[in-house]
Each structure stands twice: as C-alpha cells, then as structure tokens.
Amino acid sequence: MTVTIATLGERALRRLGVAIVPVADRPALTVTVPAATIATAALVELAVIAADETPAAADQALALAKVGAVHDALVAQGVVSWALSAVPQSASEEYTKLAANVMASSFGKPADAQMHAMLEARVRKVALILSAPDLATAEVLGVHQDLTARGLTRWSVFDIPDAVADAMVILAANQLAPQFGQKPDPRDDITAERSLARYIALPTSGARIQAEFF
Numbered sequence: 001m002t003v004t005i006a007t008l009g010e011r012a013l014r015r016l017g018v019a020i021v022p023v024a025d026r027p028a029l030t031v032t033v034p035a036a037t038i039a040t041a042a043l044v045e046l047a048v049i050a051a052d053e054t055p056a057a058a059d060q061a062l063a064l065a066k067v068g069a070v071h072d073a074l075v076a077q078g079v080v081s082w083a084l085s086a087v088p089q090s091a092s093e094e095y096t097k098l099a100a101n102v103m104a105s106s107f108g109k110p111a112d113a114q115m116h117a118m119l120e121a122r123v124r125k126v127a128l129i130l131s132a133p134d135l136a137t138a139e140v141l142g143v144h145q146d147l148t149a150r151g152l153t154r155w156s157v158f159d160i161p162d163a164v165a166d167a168m169v170i171l172a173a174n175q176l177a178p179q180f181g182q183k184p185d186p187r188d189d190i191t192a193e194r195s196l197a198r199y200i201a202l203p204t205s206g207a208r209i210q211a212e213f214f
Helices: 005-016 035-045 057-076 089-102 113-149 162-180 186-201
Strands: none
Touching: 005 113, 005 162, 035 057, 035 089, 057 089, 089 113, 113 162, 162 186
C-alpha cells in the first residue's frame, strides 16, 4: 500500500492543527467579491449610507480608492496573491472593515489602529490556509528528497510505503511549523528518523513495489 505526498501533506497540516478537514471533504471556496461591492459595504459599515441606499458617486469613488489601497498594502506585505478583482468571499468582510477603518477620518470618525492590525492578521491567516495544501505537499516532497539525497529511500515519490508515512508526516510537520507560528519539537524529528531507520534496515524481498493510484 502506498500513499501520495498530497495526502501526507494534509496529514501534516492536521498534526499541526492548521487544517483539520481534508481539501476533498471541504466545500469549494470559489466565490469572489467585486471591489465596488466591498467599497459600498464599507460605507454601510461607517453608517455613511443605509444598507438599502445607493452611495453618492464621490463617496463611492473614495471608498473604492480605499479598498484598492488596503489591497495594495496587503500585496506589498506579501500577504495575498489574489487580484483586487478577485477578493475571495472568505476575506471580504475583513477587506470591508479595513477599508472602513482607513477612510473613517474622511467622515469625521476615529480609526482603530489595533483593530486594523487584527484584521490584517485575519487576512494573512486566510491567505495562508488557502495556500497550506500546496505548502504542505512541497514540504513532504522536500523531506523525501532529503532522504533520497542521504541514500535512505528504496522508493520513489510516487510509491511511498504506508509504513513510513507517519514518520514523513512528522518530519514535514516540524518543517512546516514555523510558517504557522508554531515551534517544532526536535524530539519528534529524532523519533521519526528512528522509525525510518528501522524500516530501511529491513531486508528487501527483491520484488518490485506495486503502486496503487486512485
């Protein structure tokens, strides 16, 4: 029985408590929110207009410019990869509140620097979680390549034995941990390396490994 690096990556994320539900079991998040819609929502957030009102052209233009500024600030910090025209719905509420906070002074209202930092952190987390499966898969591949470079593997990346899966998950999770604000435990690496060493030390039957693909 073999396991894919994508599956091992998801296990590593679960080990870290980053993404509990596998990608295949989650509803797809494909909805995006136009910048103009976020701009109008920001004006509602500031109580400049009611939810059923149409904003004045000047107010809407100002709000749209602030949404663009919020987005550019996030891009400049390396936080988001999506375009302004494709803000995911999962981050649209944060964009709305950020834009409202940025333009609050334009309408004689106080801005909240602490809330701004918190909202940016939430967008950062959304962006990180959306990219987490790719990051985890790449990390498992890195673990495999490291083992191969040290002459410790008898398998390819396409037919990783299930018997070494847990050890590779532990190693990948420890490598991933800092990217999610967690501290890796060196003792886990030692345990995983020992487990791999025991498996590698077993004599081979000489038979070719039959990979199973689904």
